[in-house]
Amino acid sequence: MTLGGDVPLADALKQSLRALEAFSGPTVLLDAQTRVLALGAQATSLLKGRLKPGQRLLEAFEADPAETLRTALKSHEELCLTFREHAGPGAPRALRLRATDLMEGPRGVGWAVHLSLPPAEPEAAEELFHGLWTQDPHMRRLFRTIERAARTEASVLVRGESGTGKELTAHALHALSSRAKGPFRAINCAALSPSLLESELFGHVRGAFTGAVRDSPGHFRLAGGGTLFLDEVAELPLELQAKLLRALETHSVIPVGGREPISVDVRIVAATHRALRREVEQGRFRADLMYRLRVVPLFLPSLRERPGDILPLARRFLKDLNARGGRQVLRFSAQAQRQLQEYPWPGNVRELRNVMEYAHVMGEGPVLSEAELPPEFNEQAHPAPRASESAQRSTAPVGVEDIHRALSQTQGNRARAAALLGISRITLWRRLRQASEGAER
Template identity: 85%
Template sequence: MNLGGEGLPAEALKQSLRALESFAGPTVLIDAQTRVLALGAQAHSLLKGRLKPGQRLAEAFEARLADTLRAALRAREELPIAALEAASPGSPRALRLRATDLTEGNRSVGWAIHLAVAPEAPDGPEELFHGLWTQEPQMRQLFRTIERAARTEASVLVRGESGTGKELTAYALHTLSSRAKGPFRAINCAALSPSLLESELFGHVRGAFTGAVRDSPGHFRLAGGGTLFLDEVAELPLELQAKLLRVLETHSVIPVGGREAISVDVRIVAATHRALRREVEQGRFRADLMYRLRVVPLFLPSLRERPGDILPLADRFLKDLNARGGRQVLRFSAPARRLLQEYPWPGNVRELRNVMEYAHVMGEGPVLSEAELPPEFHEPPATGLKPLNTGAPRRLAPSATVGLDDIRRALSQTQGNRAKAAALLGISRITLWRRLRQDPGKTG
């Protein structure tokens, strides 16, 4: 196709555009300098006449997006470009552009630009809330709940998978409370042995055990007037659960090796990835302690339950990495976007941040491609496990045929790995996640 200085006859351009728009939608033909050669009838209607032959394509959009548009065209591949805000009122809120490279021999002579109205943002604007970012309605509703809970002295139990932001939530509760000027202390109950954890929580006196050469106040006393965050509280051994319950009831601690109770003034925020009600049923957690800790329960959704946040969060992390210097990534390739959107994100936002850092380091150029994503994005899940049902290989099963008991057995066999459990059951990972969300045990 000759799109050079001599151009195509007007009738030939019209015929080409009619053919393109019949299967590709609104289309604009531009030359190698991004000047508009012609617009199809659908494109002219969509842009409301604000772009004419001879103008540069970027003139139809906000000036700040011109560099993004040029970088996308230089990549010479057919893919979606980030939504470009319309430059004039009365136009669609935003458009998505897809560029098809037009060549003459081995030489690029321009592009066919296909337009589509971008989907509306989820029910409102984005929000950055004490380190937690979202544009999803359920997260914004959670932020309002955190604000209400922060105004009270009630104990809060934060439930969520690893990487969902449990400590950020706890710190937000502290910062928004009347205790904000007091200390914020955090301890992971799963990271220490029971004896060391008891000393870290309640303190010890000199000579209480070998190596105790001086008194130690412990986290409860160090958090006096402020907030103590107990992460992974479900991992506390039963003996320590009884001692923690006593502290909550008496508002005092007895250091290891000590005899006198010492008053403490602390608000407790606890967190766990387990359902405490189920832990109580299994005899691994005290019911009376659960009720003390779970006055206000907060449930943090996993990243896969926030699909509208995945790509915007990835883009935010890339911008942070770009700001450090070195490689400047402007956008994702279409296959990379698809892989990021479909990946189950077992490590949630923390994993997404790490994946972006990996891809930023491993690749080159302004486009982050699928080849730059970590190996787990390219390997099919290999369970290496004996199927739960014998006989011929199963196709994907209807979700109605797979019960919660089946899912629990599969999760038990796979040590909680949801991707492997879905493969064993012959259902999709999305179906498994949907069924788990209906699990009454999640309310614990």
């Protein structure tokens, strides 16, 4: 049997489960009778053989009314179940279950059940929540606030620095809401000119401006029945703020070039890295619009405010990179760990992911050293020398013998040898190549 005529069904299920587990952690697919259709690799490892395809979900757990399970699945409420028997050292005794619907057109055909460990010790627990991972207790409390906010129709304002997960939070609010089956639309308010942004938000009619050769519905109408995410909402020009406020108050939009309002049914989630109250004080943002958007404010902490998450997150990113093949990084050097923990992380979790990818590509061997981190880390650890020191270095250039000596000291690791000599890896490679070409001539 194949899916779409090309991909075998088993392969398609594996691909889907890999994607689901990357986003939501260990996942089991159930049919409408709560029988197991398939288990992801993470779920298989976590369950340790206690649940297999064809079994009903409750067969692995202590007696619990089937109706309670079905109600929890349908309402997407979290449920904690205890296993019938312990599977030995290291195996969990209980799991938390959270479900999302599997749809075939308008019809529900089962559930994707996401598994996680219940926190035995609050300070040690970890959680993967709709793509956001943490073991920080404040962050986990934020997850519970997101769950409560998702059950309402209230507008939510997400505040956080770049890279803290504002769009993931918006996706979580949508996925956990009664609008989950509707569309999720996102628009960056800082990325477009005011005239184009108005058209993108509210739509336009044919002939409204040069190039408007047909009607366009706009994001408000395209998100009908679902959620509209307004990223960087503080960047909206004042004129558009007035039109956005009107749309929120009247639940309708007037397309550019149109005359009649069109009803819309959409929930708004907005995000910004700025303090809207300060923007109001400076006259750059309307107070009435702020109150409309900020019914439920959510504040995402920066990575430097959750220092206990830095190294665990870095290891998780490296595990994903190792899975792609090639270099297999098993641990950090002590100095690399220190630099990662002391770095201010202006780009937060997104920057940490990029730094791990850079180091994974640039280095060699199973140990990720401080020399493999991007230049700004080594600049932080070794401040730029004074002018007199630079002049002394410039009069004594690094020679090939120096490079060979450094390579010997670092067991052939070029990144570490370059750091030891105070030159870049590219410079080290170039001088070795020049010496080799000279020897050939």
